[in-house]
Amino acid sequence: MFGCRTLLKQIRKRNKRKPHKFHSKNRRKNPNSTQQHQDSPTEDGFNLKDSSPSQNYGVQPLGNFYFTSSPHNSRNTGLGNIHTLTDELVLDILGFLTGTHLGILSTVSKSFYVFCNHEPLWRNLVLDGCDDGFLFKGSWKSTFVAAYNPCYDVSKIGSLGFKVKDFYSDYLFQSWLCANLEMKVEWLERDNIVRRKGISFDEFVSDFETPNKPVLLEGCLDNWPALKKWDRDYLVKVCGDARFSVGPIQMKLSDFFVYADQAQEERPLYLFDPKFANKVPKLGKDYEVPVYFSEDLFSVLGDERPDYRWIIIGPAGSGSSFHIDPNSTSAWNAVVKGSKKWVLFPPDVVPPGVYPSADGAEVACPVSITEWFMNFYESTKTWKKKPIECVCKAGEVIFVPNGWWHLVINLEDSIAITQNYVSRRNLLNVLDFLKRPNASTLVSGTRDRVNLHDKFKKAIEVSFPGTIDELTKKAEIKKAELEKPSYWDSVKDSNSGGFKFF
Numbered sequence: 001m002f003g004c005r006t007l008l009k010q011i012r013k014r015n016k017r018k019p020h021k022f023h024s025k026n027r028r029k030n031p032n033s034t035q036q037h038q039d040s041p042t043e044d045g046f047n048l049k050d051s052s053p054s055q056n057y058g059v060q061p062l063g064n065f066y067f068t069s070s071p072h073n074s075r076n077t078g079l080g081n082i083h084t085l086t087d088e089l090v091l092d093i094l095g096f097l098t099g100t101h102l103g104i105l106s107t108v109s110k111s112f113y114v115f116c117n118h119e120p121l122w123r124n125l126v127l128d129g130c131d132d133g134f135l136f137k138g139s140w141k142s143t144f145v146a147a148y149n150p151c152y153d154v155s156k157i158g159s160l161g162f163k164v165k166d167f168y169s170d171y172l173f174q175s176w177l178c179a180n181l182e183m184k185v186e187w188l189e190r191d192n193i194v195r196r197k198g199i200s201f202d203e204f205v206s207d208f209e210t211p212n213k214p215v216l217l218e219g220c221l222d223n224w225p226a227l228k229k230w231d232r233d234y235l236v237k238v239c240g241d242a243r244f245s246v247g248p249i250q251m252k253l254s255d256f257f258v259y260a261d262q263a264q265e266e267r268p269l270y271l272f273d274p275k276f277a278n279k280v281p282k283l284g285k286d287y288e289v290p291v292y293f294s295e296d297l298f299s300v301l302g303d304e305r306p307d308y309r310w311i312i313i314g315p316a317g318s319g320s321s322f323h324i325d326p327n328s329t330s331a332w333n334a335v336v337k338g339s340k341k342w343v344l345f346p347p348d349v350v351p352p353g354v355y356p357s358a359d360g361a362e363v364a365c366p367v368s369i370t371e372w373f374m375n376f377y378e379s380t381k382t383w384k385k386k387p388i389e390c391v392c393k394a395g396e397v398i399f400v401p402n403g404w405w406h407l408v409i410n411l412e413d414s415i416a417i418t419q420n421y422v423s424r425r426n427l428l429n430v431l432d433f434l435k436r437p438n439a440s441t442l443v444s445g446t447r448d449r450v451n452l453h454d455k456f457k458k459a460i461e462v463s464f465p466g467t468i469d470e471l472t473k474k475a476e477i478k479k480a481e482l483e484k485p486s487y488w489d490s491v492k493d494s495n496s497g498g499f500k501f502f
Contacts, residue, residue, distance in 0.1 A: 047182045054139075054264045056176040057114045058163030065168040074166045078111020087171035090115055099125050099144050110164045117141065118172065119265060133243065133251030136259035178266040178370040179317075183411065187373050188341060193390040193398075204292045204399075209330070209425050212401040214344055214388050217292065221395050226286040226336050230415055232257055239280050244273040244311075253313075260315040260413060266368045270314030270410070274307035274445070283311065287417055290397060293332050296421040300459040306445030306452070309419040319409035321365040321372065322354045326444040328433035329420040331400040335392050338414025343377075344388040347403035351387070352376040354405070361441045369409045402426050428471055431457060 065073055076083040082090065094102065094115060099122070106116035122140035130147065137143045142154040194208075197218040208215040221227055236254045243250035247269045256271055263269070277284030289296075298305045306327055319340070324347075325331045333340075345351045353376045355364040367375065380387055391411065392398050400406055422430050434453035436442060443449040460468060 046177075046184065048180045049182055049264070054119070054176065054179055055117075056173070057117060058165060058167055059114060059172045059176060060168050061173045062168045062170045065166075068166065070166045072166060073168045074164055075111050075114070075169050078109035078113075079115075080109075083111075087115075087169050091118060091121065094118075094121055095124060099148060111167070114164055114167055114172065118175075120175075123265070127248055130249060133246075133249060133255050134259075135255055136262055138262050140265075174371065175266050178368050178374070179264055181370055181374075183341070183370075183373070183409070187377055188391060188411070190389045191391065192386070193342075193388050195390075201291055205425065208399060209292075209401070209423065212347075212403070214401060214404065215399045216390055216392060217290070217397045217399065218395070220290040220292070220397055221287075221334055221336075224287045224334075224336070226283075226417070227395060229286060230336050235415075238282050242279045244271050244276060244279070246271050256313065260313075263315055265317075266370065268315050268318040270312065270318035272310055272312050274310050276311040277309065287334070287336075289419065290332065290334070292399070293419065293421050293423075295423045296419075297424070297427055297460060297464075298329075298422045298456070300463045301456060304446070304448070304455065306443070308421065308445070309417070312414075312416045312418060314410045314414060316410055316412050316414075317370070319369050320407065321367075321369055322351045322405050322407045323363060323365075324403060324405055325400060325420055327420070327442075328402050328426070328430045329422055330402045330426055331418060331420045332397055333392070333400065333408075333416055333418040334397040335394050336415045336417065337394055338410060338412045338416075339391055339393045340414060340416070341409050341411055342388075342390050342392055342398060343407045344400065345405040346385065347405075349383075349385050349405070351405050351407070352379055359438050359441075361438060369407060372407065402429055424467065424471060427460070427468070428475060431468070 079085075079090070085093075094105075097105065102116045102121060102125075106113045119140045122144050126134055126140055126144050126147070134143055134147065137146045137154050145152055146154045193214055193216045195216045195218060196204075199207075199217075204215070204217075207213075236257070239253045241252055243252055244256070246256055253271070259269065273279070296308070298308060308329075312333075322345075343351075350356060353365065353367055353372055355366075356362070357364075365372075390398070431453065433439070434443060434456060439453065440449045443452055446452055448455070457468065
């Protein structure tokens with residue numbers, strides 16, 4: 001058994017999601033059955049996905065409790081003395097149990113039945129125990145049981161689920177709601193990014209890379225074989241038994257597609273592999289770097305360079321919550337199949353709901369992507385510095401400048417290639433980043449986090465002698481020009497205190 005202090009200490013380490021309450025403006029106001037919640041759109045225009053909604057065991061938002069004639073919340077009566085704990089803390093404690101113990105505890109009361117069937121608990125059990133991948137069986141609990149006892153008919157698990165009467169929980173309801181919601185039209189219609197087609201390299205550098213501004217580029221993938229060839233059948237055939245990074249595990253592409261077709265959860269897994277071209281060289285030959293991003297100075301490090309390119313495959317709803325790309329690099333992201341919604345904020349604007357540490361080593365984004373849209377997106381419409389937004393479709397490329405915050409969500413099954421790179425326009429920023437006092441905690445994608453700055457700088461000086469000094473002088477001149485007094489400041493009479501407007 002754990003002592004209380006030890007238990008709480010371990011929970012704090014494991015807890016990666018902090019609560020954000022489900023606001024009443026997003027709740028359905030009809031206090032009757034949860035079936036209404038599942039079968040009809042909300043008053044705010046929320047609609048559930050066309051596929052069958054996942055099981056929510058009758059959980060209703062807490063606000064409905066105040067409209068019901070029942071004096072009891074079965075959530076509390078079934079938990080006994082621990083009902084005073086938050087839902088998050090209850091789930092964190094249950095996260096220390098094995099699958100067998102969760103199954104046993106689920107028979108104690110209706111409340112424990114709901115908590116012990118919370119899908120993320122079973123997801124963690126599956127991912128912690130399957131180094132060689134998994135074969136998804138419609139739910140994480142079914143997947144766990146199938147791996148634990150292959151002879152058991154897991155189809156019975158879904159049919160055995162039942163709804164608990166008068167169970168109210170904002171946390172559990174919102175988790176279910178976010179897993180089953182369609183993206184609202186209002187979340188997708190704003191498209192204020194600059195779009196360009198057929199611009200020259202010099203135009204890209206002067207208009208976007210140098211001023212560090214995003215742009216969506218059209219038409220520069222037209223010659224990619226991947227655009228025509230990369231469907232599921234082709235990829236499964238070419239990749240064979242190769243295993244790719246999916247969350248914390250490695251799995252075959254064919255098995256991942258089985259999961260992607262069935263998954264309906266708040267935070268779907270997606271395939272994000274930095275070694276794909278080494279594992280399957282054919283994939284690396286099916287695309288080429290657009291000319292705008294051809295200069296990649298990290299290449300001077302050869303095999304010691306940090307991870308820089310990834311294949312990304314994910315179902316609708318998967319994606320990345322707000323983050324800044326690693327090592328102060330810029331990036332490009334090319335959609336091969338499907339479409340992605342992008343929301344970007346400049347380096348000096350921290351997105352709402354995001355809490356970076358003072359040293360930049362950690363970023364807490366305690367809500368899922370869908371939950372961020374539900375609770376924070378609307379407020380950005382009134383901001384002076386509004387986010388840059390777009391939907392990037394197949395055949396299009398988005399340029400993500402260094403330091404920009406960005407969120408990405410797949411609107412449908414999607415395949416993309418992304419690369420991070422360092423050009424001369426960003427070289428000094430990267431070198432400054434790599435020599436920060438806490439660089440060992442900030443640098444990512446490489447085993448040697450301590451010496452990367454020195455290795456990179458020396459390699460640049462050998463491959464491109466004088467470049468760093470030249471860029472430094474230009475930066476100093478530019479800085480001096482920005483600090484140069486304006487004409488009106490220069491004509492002031494220091495003895496008289498300057499002229500004034502009345």
